[in-house]
Amino acid sequence: MLVVERPALQGALAEGTEVRHGVTVSAVDERGVTLADGERVVTDAVIGADGIGSVVREHVCPGALPLETGYTVIRGIADHDMERGEAFETWGRGELVGGAALPAGRSYWFYEAPSDLIDGRDPLAAVGAERWPAPTPAQLGATPPERVLVNPILRLDPLPAWTRGTVALLGDAAHAMEPNLGQGAAQAIEDAEALLAALRGGGELSDMLSAYAATRRRRARMFQRQSSRFARLALSTH
Numbered sequence: 731m732l733v734v735e736r737p738a739l740q741g742a743l744a745e746g747t748e749v750r751h752g753v754t755v756s757a758v759d760e761r762g763v764t765l766a767d768g769e770r771v772v773t774d775a776v777i778g779a780d781g782i783g784s785v786v787r788e789h790v791c792p793g794a795l796p797l798e799t800g801y802t803v804i805r806g807i808a809d810h811d812m813e814r815g816e817a818f819e820t821w822g823r824g825e826l827v828g829g830a831a832l833p834a835g836r837s838y839w840f841y842e843a844p845s846d847l848i849d850g851r852d853p854l855a856a857v858g859a860e861r862w863p864a865p866t867p868a869q870l871g872a873t874p875p876e877r878v879l880v881n882p883i884l885r886l887d888p889l890p891a892w893t894r895g896t897v898a899l900l901g902d903a904a905h906a907m908e909p910n911l912g913q914g915a916a917q918a919i920e921d922a923e924a925l926l927a928a929l930r931g932g933g934e935l936s937d938m939l940s941a942y943a944a945t946r947r948r949r950a951r952m953f954q955r956q957s958s959r960f961a962r963l964a965l966s967t968h
Contacts, residue, residue: 731817733830733838739915755780758789760895775896775935777925779918782884784903790894796884799908801965802845804853807877808869811835820862824967827857827866839869842909842965845882853878883908885958888951892943896935900925905950910961913953921946 754766762772778786782796812831819828825847829839841857848856854875859867886906892899901918921942928942 755785758786778903779900780903782902782906787903791889799883801883802848804841805879806873808837808872810837810869810872812837827862853880893939898939907954907957908961911957
C-alpha cells in the first residue's frame, strides 16, 4: 500500500492553480460566492469541494447535515520506520488500530473506538500501547503530541441531489462516509475525473454538472453504504 500524505497531494493539485488562503465562504448562489469579509466573487460555476461541513451543500440541499456515528478516530505520524508499502490493521473488541509506512523513516497510525472511551482523555493514553501488538507500541512511543489529531467520525446520508443549476458538490461535501474502507479521498479524486470528463463534453454548464452527478452518484452511494457496513463488522464487540 502506497500512502500519499495530504500536504503532498494538495501541493500537486494546486500546481498551476490560483489558491487563496485565509478566506472563508459564508454564502453561495449560482452567480458565485460571498466571503466572510463581504467580498463577492463572481463565477461561471461553483464546485463545492468544501468537506463534510460544506457551505455549498446548504445551497444545493438545505438542511442536509452531517450525522454522528458515535465513534472517534485518533491519528498520528510517528518517527518509526516500517517496510516500504507495509500496512496493517488490528481489530479489538469494539475498537481497532492500523497504520501504514510513510517516506523518510516515518509511519502513519490510527485508532478508532466509541467516542465515550476517548472524550476528555489524553489521546495516546486512550489508545493504550500495552494492549496492542507490534508495531503499534513503537509507533505510539515515537509520536510527538503535536502530530496527533482527534476527530469525531461523521457521515452523510445519500443526498437527494448533488447539483443545483451551476452549483455542484464534490467529495465529502457530497458523500462523506465512514473511513473504514479508506475510500474518502479516493472517491473525491474519482469525482474530479468524472467532473473533468463532463466539462470536456461541452454544452450548458448546468447540464454538464448534472451529467457529472449522474455518472458518480450510484458508485459513491455504494461506498457510503459499504463503508458503514464494514465499520460495524470491524468494530463488532463479538
